[in-house]
Amino acid sequence: MNIRVINSVLLVLVLAFSASLKAEWYSESAGIMGTNIYVEVWAETPVQGELALRSVMAEMERINQLMSPYIDTSELSLINAKAGQQPVVISDEMFELLDKSVNISALTKGAFDITFASVGYLYNYKQNQRPDEATIASLLAAVNYKHIDLNKHNKTVAFTHEKVKIDLGGIAKGHAVDNSISLLERMGIMHGLVTAGGDTRLIGDRRGKPWIVGIRDPRDEEKQAVVMPLQDSAMSTSGDYERYFEEDGKRYHHILSPKTGKSTYDVQSVSIIGPSSTYNDALSTAVFVMGLRDGLGMINRIDGYDAVVMDYQRKMHYSNGLQQ
Numbered sequence: 239m240n241i242r243v244i245n246s247v248l249l250v251l252v253l254a255f256s257a258s259l260k261a262e263w264y265s266e267s268a269g270i271m272g273t274n275i276y277v278e279v280w281a282e283t284p285v286q287g288e289l290a291l292r293s294v295m296a297e298m299e300r301i302n303q304l305m306s307p308y309i310d311t312s313e314l315s316l317i318n319a320k321a322g323q324q325p326v327v328i329s330d331e332m333f334e335l336l337d338k339s340v341n342i343s344a345l346t347k348g349a350f351d352i353t354f355a356s357v358g359y360l361y362n363y364k365q366n367q368r369p370d371e372a373t374i375a376s377l378l379a380a381v382n383y384k385h386i387d388l389n390k391h392n393k394t395v396a397f398t399h400e401k402v403k404i405d406l407g408g409i410a411k412g413h414a415v416d417n418s419i420s421l422l423e424r425m426g427i428m429h430g431l432v433t434a435g436g437d438t439r440l441i442g443d444r445r446g447k448p449w450i451v452g453i454r455d456p457r458d459e460e461k462q463a464v465v466m467p468l469q470d471s472a473m474s475t476s477g478d479y480e481r482y483f484e485e486d487g488k489r490y491h492h493i494l495s496p497k498t499g500k501s502t503y504d505v506q507s508v509s510i511i512g513p514s515s516t517y518n519d520a521l522s523t524a525v526f527v528m529g530l531r532d533g534l535g536m537i538n539r540i541d542g543y544d545a546v547v548m549d550y551q552r553k554m555h556y557s558n559g560l561q562q
Contacts, residue, residue: 260284266291270298271306271411273435279422280429280445290425294418294432301414304332305406307355317395318355318403325387325394333393335406335413336386338516342409343383346524346536348496355405356380357499361492366483368490374499377401381496407492411437412474412519419515436480436522439472439515453546454479456506464546464554466511474518476526477507493526504529505549511560512543521545530555 264287265278277294281287306312313332320326328336339352357377360369369377380401387396406413411434418432419439430441431449440449448467455461456479466473478501482491495502508525510518521543525533530549537545537557544559 264288264291266295268295270295271302271414271434273411276433278431279427281427286425290422290427290430293421293425297418297421298414298434301410301417305410307359307405314404314406321395322397322400322402325389325392325396327392327394330393333388333395335409336395337388339406339409339520340383340386340388342517342520342524346528348383349527350408350520350524351381351383351496352404352406352408353381353383353385353402354494354496355403356401358405358494359403361490363481363483363492366485378499381499408523409516409520411435412515412517415439415472415515436475436477437515437519438474440468440470443469453507453509456548463507463548468511471511472513472515472518473509473511474515474522475507475509476522493523495527502527502529503550505547506552507548508533509546510537510543517543
């Protein structure tokens with residue numbers, strides 16, 4: 239072997255060794271979509287790591303601009319402003335998410351219903367404000383997912399009741415997490431985590447060991463009620479501690495029953511484990527609204543999905559798949 243070949247081999251070894259030294263965990267957090275976004279990835283180079291983090295944060299902000307009810311120029315706000323009077327042409331992404339929302343509403347017999355916002359927009363948890371009984375009663379007829387008329391040919395949405403409003407807070411963050419995971423996978427990331435509030439999805443394991451995902455205690459943010467070892471999966475949690483205020487000893491929280499327009503009190507938190515953050519997000523809301531018996535019963539009939547529920551007496555319950 240001549241000296242030129244030896245030098246070439248050495249150069250390859252040095253470059254390989256240098257690259258291995260730069261492979262490490264990269265992470266970042268930011269406040270987007272009204273919640274904390276956290277990303278953690280194992281990347282082979284700093285360039286790959288930083289690009290992965292920036293891409294996820296950009297995707298989260300893109301979806302925030304598209305689906306936030308608090309941004310007047312968002313597509314969601316434009317739908318709420320016009321769809322009660324005429325069909326509105328919407329993006330493919332919005333159409334697909336609204337279609338999923340309606341299908342999940344049918345699956346859950348209306349427990350998940352994005353038209354809850356027809357009443358829900360009158361609650362202000364930061365300012366301890368809620369609508370009175372008469373106002374709720376006057377708007378309940380607008381809370382029905384069947385008022386959402388989607389035209390697949392024209393890609394339009396219309397509301398068949400003029401007072402309908404929709405809110406994607408129970409599904410948009412899950413959608414954003416799924417999109418972000420797809421971005422990371424296309425970049426070649428093989429180990430990673432994306433969290434948006436209560437919605438978490440994982441790529442692979444944590445390099446030889448499972449990811450440990452916690453379910454917080456609904457009454458103590460410093461404690462975990464349960465920790466779950468997971469890999470290549472996702473988990474979403476809905477709880478009565480996320481947005482709420484208390485009045486005369488009663489907790490008014492943001493998970494409203496579409497039947498009553500009021501907070502529900504059968505459980506304190508619901509976590510759904512399954513392959514899709516979009517569906518986990520919506521199903522966790524649905525089970526919370528349905529209550530312990532009906533909610534767990536539904537999850538036990540859906541292949542690939544499990545649930546962890548803390549009831550209002552703070553007792554833990556698990557779906558059949560987690561008891562085997």
